[in-house]
Amino acid sequence: MANKKDPNESMIGFKDFIQKPQQKVKSSDRSLPQNFDLLTLLEREEKRLSLIKELIEDKAHMIEKYSQSEKIIQEEKIKSQALKHKVFQRIGIKNSEFMQNLTHMMEEFFS
Numbered sequence: 001m002a003n004k005k006d007p008n009e010s011m012i013g014f015k016d017f018i019q020k021p022q023q024k025v026k027s028s029d030r031s032l033p034q035n036f037d038l039l040t041l042l043e044r045e046e047k048r049l050s051l052i053k054e055l056i057e058d059k060a061h062m063i064e065k066y067s068q069s070e071k072i073i074q075e076e077k078i079k080s081q082a083l084k085h086k087v088f089q090r091i092g093i094k095n096s097e098f099m100q101n102l103t104h105m106m107e108e109f110f111s
Contacts, residue, residue, distance in 0.1 A: 090098040 087098075090096050091102075093099065
């Protein structure tokens with residue numbers, strides 16, 4: 001038959017904790033340095049967040065006033081056209097490495 005266990009046996013480690021009378025925690029028992037550390041942490045975090053907010057506001061204003069997106073788009077279009085030109089030049093040469101690799105890839109894929 002199965003061993004019947006005493007239900008109080010699982011509570012062995014907690015008996016002292018349960019049997020002790022509960023003590024009220026007084027506010028003077030709390031350590032003041034921890035409270036001040038928490039305040040200091042919150043003040044520093046608030047300062048950090050306000051600096052980030054100012055930075056974002058400043059950068060957003062600069063981006064609106066002096067946008068560089070059009071210039072970047074134009075530069076990327078020029079680079080893209082140059083790469084297309086290079087590819088088309090290499091495609092034009094029948095026995096180039098590029099054409100051989102492309103032919104091999106197409107034959108593998110479609111055969």
